[in-house]
Amino acid sequence: MAKLHVSTTINGEPAEFLCEPGDTMLDALRGPLGLTGSKEGCASGDCGACSITLDDRLVCSCLMLAAEAEGRHVGTIEGMAHGDKLHPLQQKFLEMAALQCGICTSGMLVASDALLRKNPRPSEEEVRYWLAGNLCRCTGYDKIVRAVLETATEMREAAQ
């Protein structure tokens, strides 16, 4: 079967790629697009390591067909920092040691960013609930949750 040609926008830049009809968005990102920051943990939507945004909505790229990116805006971990300038969440994750092996980190950051865009003032419970779909086997979640809460506070203060 002929490959599909997909035109989309990734991290604000126009992008085109070829894919099989059955390829997932994660396949396309990690394969032809060379964006390997999104990880495949479970390939079944349980672990959140492949989290991306699709038109600002948080999705598991392993559960999305690559062809569905046609005409949409895709956001990945690679688009989070601006050049050498880290996003406040990235900076806080570093400072508060909210990562160890790093496999869940991309998904955690993309998901946390999506949360703070939607809710700049989340409670701890809301952070934990929002990140329930992102599994981490290293940190025990506490540092991650604290980093997100602290980032939210700092971002609000910076916005004032």
Added chain:
Amino acid sequence: MNVITNNKWIGQRTIRPDGVDKVTGRAAFAADTTMPGMIWGKVKRSPHPHARIKSIDTSAAKRMPGVHCVVTADDIRNHAASREITIWAYNDFCPPSPGCAFPQDPPPPSSSGIGYAAVWQFAQSPRRKEFTAHCPASYHKDGNCYAPGDIAHAWFLDVNSAASPDPSGGVR
């Protein structure tokens, strides 16, 4: 009391050396790397929590498009045999007993005189009575039992010992 005031690390918050690469998604994990001509492998694990493998039928997997090969323990065994790999086994758990064929200190692989020699350590836990009861004989190429120290006979073992009744398959 001596107070160290000029230390760089103790009591300091430090940033992981690999942290920036990890939070930006740039860190290259093994699965993120590609090489020219690289093919992908996948481990097929048992769907059963506790079971014995009686046989493995790889024919359907081999027929799938794009599949280069399906590797099972048989392939390893055959490949090892064809390369004249000598297995030097020694036991670290099997209690030395009269007739036990295994030395406590293994001879160096170089003394085999074979370039492909490799040391393979067989786990022979005394708790696995059903296996350790026969351990000298089952690891012997000629099926005989030799006294400890009988280097001349004892330590050439063929890879078929991997078919032993050891739950680990005989090979680690």
